[in-house]
Amino acid sequence: MTLQELRAMREAGKKAMERRIVEDKTIEIVVGMGTCGIAAGAKETLDAFIDELASKEIKNAVIKQTGCMGFCHSEPTVAIHMNGMPDIIYGNVNAETARQIVHSHILEKRLVDKHVFDRPAKDIVKEN
Amino acid sequence: MHRSLGDFLTDLFQNAVEAGATLIRIEVRQDRSRLHLVVTDNGKGMTPEELRRAQDPFYTDGRKHPERKVGLGLPLVIQTLEGTLGEFAMESRPGEGTKVSTVFNLEHWDTPPMGDWSAVFTQVMAWPGSHDVELVRAWGEGKDHAYQVSRQELREAVGSFEDVEALLLLKEYFRSQESMEDGK
Numbered sequence: 001m002t003l004q005e006l007r008a009m010r011e012a013g014k015k016a017m018e019r020r021i022v023e024d025k026t027i028e029i030v031v032g033m034g035t036c037g038i039a040a041g042a043k044e045t046l047d048a049f050i051d052e053l054a055s056k057e058i059k060n061a062v063i064k065q066t067g068c069m070g071f072c073h074s075e076p077t078v079a080i081h082m083n084g085m086p087d088i089i090y091g092n093v094n095a096e097t098a099r100q101i102v103h104s105h106i107l108e109k110r111l112v113d114k115h116v117f118d119r120p121a122k123d124i125v126k127e128n
Numbered sequence: 129m130h131r132s133l134g135d136f137l138t139d140l141f142q143n144a145v146e147a148g149a150t151l152i153r154i155e156v157r158q159d160r161s162r163l164h165l166v167v168t169d170n171g172k173g174m175t176p177e178e179l180r181r182a183q184d185p186f187y188t189d190g191r192k193h194p195e196r197k198v199g200l201g202l203p204l205v206i207q208t209l210e211g212t213l214g215e216f217a218m219e220s221r222p223g224e225g226t227k228v229s230t231v232f233n234l235e236h237w238d239t240p241p242m243g244d245w246s247a248v249f250t251q252v253m254a255w256p257g258s259h260d261v262e263l264v265r266a267w268g269e270g271k272d273h274a275y276q277v278s279r280q281e282l283r284e285a286v287g288s289f290e291d292v293e294a295l296l297l298l299k300e301y302f303r304s305q306e307s308m309e310d311g312k
Contacts, residue, residue, distance in 0.1 A: 001304035003277065007285040009297055033142070033251070035201045038135045047247045050299070053292045062290040065255055067142065 027061035027082040027106060029053075032075060034068025040075035041094055048095035049078075052102040061106070074117050085109055091117030130204060132243025133163055133232055139201045140167040140228050141252050141261075147171025147226060150259050154252070156245070157266040163232040163242070170225040179220050205230060212236035246302035253279050253298060254289035265305070275305045 031037070031046045046065065053061050071077045074091030080101065081087050090101060090112060097115055104110045130136055137154065144152045149169035157164040174182060182202050202218075205228075209216045215231035232239055245265075253261060259279070266274035282301070286294040 001301050003281055003285055003301075006282075006297060006301045009300075010286050010294070013293060033138065033255075035139055035142075035204065038138050039130050039204070041131060043132075043135060043138065043243075043247060043251060046251060047244075047299075050292060050295045054296050058292070061292060062288075063292060063295065064290055065251065067146075 025060050025062045027058070028064065028080070029061060030064045030066050030079040030081075032067070032069045032071070032077040032079075033065045034072075034075075036068055036072035037075045037077065040092075042076035044095045045076045045078065045093050045098050048098035049102065052099045056102060056107065058102070058106065071117060077117060080105055082106065085111075089117045090115040130208070130240060132240050132248075133165070134243035134245055134248030135240075136205050136208070136230070136232075137165055137167070137248055138251060140165070140205065140230075141255070143167075143201055143228075144169035144171055144226070145255060145257055145259060147173070149225065151262065152259060153262045153264070155264045155266075157264075158234070159268050161233070161235045163234055165230045165232065166227065168225065168227040173222045173224050173226055174220040175222055179218060183218075202228075208232075208238075208240070212239045214239070246299050246306050249302045250295060250299045253282055254295060256289075267308075273308050275308070277305075 029049055031042055031049065033042050033046070046063065049063055053063070069077050069079070069089070071089070071091060076093045078090045078093045078098070078101065079087065080090065085105065088105070088111065090097070092115055093101065097112065100112050101115075104112050130139070137156065141152065141154065144167055147169055149171035151170050153166075153168040155164065155166040155168075183206055184203065206216050208214070209230060209232065212233050213236055214233045215229075217229040218226065220226040234242075249263060252263075261279035262276070263278070264274070264276045282298060283289065286297050288294055289298070
């Protein structure tokens, strides 16, 4: 594929893309990609999020990479911010867990309990 | 320990970004028995003393994580290369930048597998920041199977690097480029 072809493919989807740009990107997924995250397989985790969001046609999400979030013992770590759910940091997120997070947390708004590494205090969760 | 050779590139690349580089050149060249991975940046560079310390796992400048006592990025690369009869060289000048050159021995039993370069290059290009990245990829000694692309060109082609569709297209682009290897 040439850069021109890449541009053309992007142009082809541009109308749909422009519609999405005016919508709010209400879901933010941040994957920790420091040395610790990389060593624990964060590359596969990030890749799984890209593929799963695409296959579920979830259009209002952005995926960001960041360095070490300070939780080296629980890598790969992923932070999820979205409306209607508390801000959550999930730990030990491999590709399978990434798919589970898309399915449960993002689509069904249910926490993936076994991987919740950090979250606001309970009273804050209740407020949401 | 890193699982694939691509993981080492991700790590070296992030060092360059953290050094404040505005231009990072990545060269990935492989032949039957060797993978040459070279990352050159125009970041803040290091003094000879800092360069020496950066290779020590029990040293960190303490700026990124004030409570930490370790810095494992470069030491992991060096450890792997030493254990697999690879080659490592690093040169740096304060205010000018740093060049890290590695040669991985693909015939050594303990050398990690190659990994998915399409995914690695997608991640590297999508790493946030205003820097540019110049990627040069080649197979063999000649130029028969090679491609070169910059982050700026890709950004112009796909727009935001945070959009899922753009990330998929990026991966597809690199996959098509990487498939040239099959035709060699």
